Amino acid sequence: MREFALYSRKGRTDSRFTSLREAGRLDVVHECIVASLFLSHGIRRNVVFHILLSGPPMPPLHLKIDGATLRNVRTDQETWKVILKNVLSGKFHPGVSVDKISFEALLKAKADEASIYVLEEGGKDIFKVAIGENPFFVLGDHIGLPKKVEGYALRYGEKISLIKQPYLAASCINILNYLLDRKAAI
Numbered sequence: 001m002r003e004f005a006l007y008s009r010k011g012r013t014d015s016r017f018t019s020l021r022e023a024g025r026l027d028v029v030h031e032c033i034v035a036s037l038f039l040s041h042g043i044r045r046n047v048v049f050h051i052l053l054s055g056p057p058m059p060p061l062h063l064k065i066d067g068a069t070l071r072n073v074r075t076d077q078e079t080w081k082v083i084l085k086n087v088l089s090g091k092f093h094p095g096v097s098v099d100k101i102s103f104e105a106l107l108k109a110k111a112d113e114a115s116i117y118v119l120e121e122g123g124k125d126i127f128k129v130a131i132g133e134n135p136f137f138v139l140g141d142h143i144g145l146p147k148k149v150e151g152y153a154l155r156y157g158e159k160i161s162l163i164k165q166p167y168l169a170a171s172c173i174n175i176l177n178y179l180l181d182r183k184a185a186i
Helices: 026-037 079-089 102-108 147-153 169-185
Strands: 002-009 048-054 061-066 095-099 116-127 135-140 157-161
Touching: 002 026, 002 102, 002 169, 026 048, 026 079, 026 169, 048 102, 061 079, 079 095, 102 147, 116 147, 135 169
Parallel strands: 002 048, 002 135, 116 135, 116 157
Antiparallel strands: 048 061, 061 095
């Protein structure tokens, strides 16, 4: 099992929006959902994607998308706009759940069962890190992780880097999936 957690600083915590971009850049969240969970013609059943929404009106909010149970989806932005609006308004979608857990509580819960890695350009080179079983990768959105949040995450894990230049969060997820898929295939 591999997991990704995206900290969205401005992602709306209600369903009052008409586009993902205007909803605190939920378009970035959409890109990361697609990168983490989708293959060509399939869903990664061994991936869980967490979104920590910290935007208005009632943060924090935790969305969990479980590839093992995710159904009735496509990769396009319009489909995910509808899904996100629905789950944020309390409706059910298979494989997507919402709760009021904080980022800190999520990390604390995961610390006993997963190896936690915080992606940051200044981290240790990923090729010099032995990625453990059940990796849990923490990423920031287009703004990045707040320093306080990053510091908290580093209590439970280590800071790693793909390269010493900033990549889009979705690109980081694609690269991580590639590296882990490749490792599993060898």
